[in-house]
Amino acid sequence: MLPSFLRLAAAGFLTLAVAGCTSTASTNTHVMAGAPVTETGGAMQTAFAPTGEAADQSHLAKPYFISFRARNAESYGHTFVVFGRLDQNGRVPYDAKGVLIPSMTEVAGLHPASTSVIPYMLGHVIPVPSETGASDGDTEKAYLLAEWTIPLTAAQYNELVPYIHKLQARSPVWNAVTYNCSAFVGTIARHMGFETPSPLHLPKDYINDLRKMNT
Structure with missing residues (x-):
């Protein structure tokens, strides 16, 4: 029974992997949008809705960021978020090798808690234990397929980061259909007031x- 089940799961996984290889052949997409702060009745309120404001005009007032991202992978890719502090030029901080600077950034994403292919295959059928930090390739710019980065004020950032940490703590399982990496990222986006695909x-x-629906 178990070998037959694994063969079925493997077949499904390989089918999705082929689809993923096809999807990753197109051009990378990287976009940065502004996120204004509004005032109502004298009380400042955070507003995550993006504007057409250029990054170099807003980064001093908004020194933090969240970046919704997709990267290449051996299967069909991975969706995750990066958040932290922008560099002095108002950009997501990378080192000379195109790797995120760890002292300025943090990664959150939902994925099986293993480097083995078996949990990934099983996770297309049943929920499997998850991890919610960085996975292999998340910090490297070379693997990016799409990106939507939003600058944040200190107030926005300080509200958002604890929410992400709590979401990480209460996301113990991954399933390719019922709660996958994109669903995890979508939970964060909806918390910020965005529509999600x-x-x-x-x-x-x-x-x-996600970007097109909210810009």
């Missing part, structure tokens, strides 16, 4: 559609 979209399409 179906989490069954391929990661690159998910991020591009």
